[in-house]
Amino acid sequence: MKAKTIIIFLLSFHSLLSSAYEKKLAGYPIPRNIKGCIKLLDKTMSADEKELIRTLPEDSISEHEKFRNKDADFYETWLMTDSTSPLEKYFVKKEIYKYYQMYETILVSYHRYLNHQKIDLKEQKEKYAERRRAAAEKQNTQFAKSPNNIYQDEIYTIDTIDCVYIPMDLDDCCVQLDQLLSEEDKEFIKNLPDKKETIKLHMSLGMWIRNNWGLWGGSRLQKYLFDISDHPDGMSSIILEHYYDWLNKK
Secondary structure, X not given: OHHHHHHHHHHHHHHHHHHHHHHHHHHOOOOOOHHHHHHHHHHHOOHHHHHHHHHOOHHHHHHOOOOOOOOOHHHHHHHOOOOOOHHHHHHHHOOOOOHHHHHHHHHHHHHHHHOOOOXXXXXXXXXXXXXXXXXXXXXXXXXXXXXXXXXXXXXOOOOEEOOXXXXXXXXXXXXXXXXXXXXXXXXXXXOOOOHHHHHHHOOOHHHHHHHHOOOOOOOHHHHHHOOOOOOHHHHHHHHHHHHHHHHOOO
């Protein structure tokens, strides 16, 4: 009976510690730079999590099952806030614009810290740019090999594909969406609590954008957006967030 009581106590104690850990990160102010991130992660991450991040190859940390769905607590606490966080502003100044890049930058930087290696955000930013270039080249090659498409050079200059007008930039996207959507739909998007909430449209309006504006198969809009995102999912998110700001005159 005594052993059973001890086991129950230990399980309860472990549960309390877990709850405390989950609340601990949110109890601190959002860090303002990468040094602040590392300092807080060192205080709040468990020994097992630290060891996992330390031992994983840095290029695969964000692909590990523990982290690949942005499951680390700091993603919600530091980045997915109701308004632009100071940490987000810091990364934007460093020319790291997308949330998944910020997330990966924090994980890789902490990995380097744990392994006593140099933290270099400029190098990491250049890696993201290289990925975008590689993704663009891969899509260009695939497109060039397809017998059912028009010539590769032409696809990036024409303004219409399959009778659908292709916007030339983000502002043009907003103009076109404003013409395409009903007043009810526009009010719904405009009244979302925050532009990050446009993720709710990922499989509806976002899918329409990806499929009809050539974000998969190639278009002048895809080429334009390759400077800031290397995947159609990210491109449609950028468009929707920009449209939210455009509707709210931000």
